[in-house]
Amino acid sequence: MTEQARKKEGIEVSLAVSEAVKQCDADVISAYPITPQTHIVEHLSELVASGELDAEFIPVESEHTAMSVCAGSSAAGARTFTATASQGLALMAEIVYCVSAMRLPIVMVVSNRSLNAPLSIWNDHGDVMMVRDSGWVQVFVENGQEAYDHIFWSFRVGEDPKVSHPVMLNMDGFIVTHTIEPIEFWTDDMVKKFLPPFKPIHTLHPDHPLTMGAYGPPEIYTECKMAQEHALMATVPTIEKAWDELYEVCGRRYSPVEKYKADDAKILFLTMGSIGETATLAIDEMRETGQEVGLVSLRLWRPFPFEHFKAAVKNAETLIVVDRAMVFGGVGGPVALEVKSALYSEKKRPKVVNFIAGLAGRDVQPDDFWQMVERAKSKVANGKEDEFEIYGVRG
């Protein structure tokens, strides 16, 4: 690693993300501005306008069109990027499902934001959970450095011919996107070493006519969905290999399920996104008082890393799942539903206590994790662990 690579620069994370897209030499960016994603594509439009990035920036009238343009450009063999959030992701959802089935390796940042109504621009995970089952590779980052690193990683994974899937990079709106953080930039040599040129499996070209997005009648649709499911699950080895190679390039280690003081913990938190860093502060304090508490954070959300997850929680007595989205009419938050399913057939499994916290920018502070531990102990002692709780709700 060079000295140049180690030097850190204070920069708004959105702008660092845009710089990473520039360093990846993206060919086409199509997006519609929506808070809190705007700074990312705004800066990219500046980079294209100034000539620093040789790409087509295609402004469109809606997110539905943004993803449609991305589908076309990716199908034509262009390295393609977009970003959105919340209502924008909702409007785009139809084409989000199309491009994964068509195996087009678009990279999209979702600066996670709550869904209306009531109108809210603030951070939670309601938007990504809406397209949870859309067949994209979906990862979460906790801070600006992780966000920056994972732009390179997303193109590297998505465009790998063994993967050829779109990648959704989730970062908490405002909390990550709008924070000025010290970022260690990659050198162009590092990017070149890590990210090969994009060579698509199939490309739209008049010399080689083919059909993408064809009609799939009942006698073949089932086989298509089986192939799609298999292809998504088969991405895991390439995903892990890319993280190994990223470690070799920049020295930061990432994995599908990450642990903090978790191996001997009797009580484990499970988080996704930036509140994981807050949780570590609380865990350090609780450890000083002798409480055996730790953290497991899910970096890879789709495909769900079942084996990694089971191994990470197998010794815990209680698993406190902190969800950041609602599942109306369900039996808990989306992450809790997932991990309960993952653990159901395990002979030895922790009791799962589910809190839904941090909806639409409601602060989750270290003290809240202390409170959740106390509430969880009480729930388990009274056999009430199956009742999920919207943490901190008044009334």
Add this chain to the structure above:
Amino acid sequence: MTKPGDQWKWQELEPGFVVTGPGSAAEYKTGDWKSSHPEWNEAVCVKCGLCYSYCPDMAVKQKDTGYFAGDNNYCKGCGICSQECPTSAIKMVEGK
């Protein structure tokens, strides 16, 4: 497609379900959608070709004799040819 849709296994499908050759729609016979088919009365047909022009599915073919006939592999029985024929030479007959 090189074989009928109901004979493909999931492992054999192209990534993204791409159809790798052009013109594959011709292999998908859609003529069994129809409930009636057109029949030409060559005694009154004037070979004007309006049936050929109006057919939305290119399912009207011109024979060597200059008269026209429907291609029942693709004709969906819409009846437009019969409606447009200026000499009423085309009758829609029940059955495929």
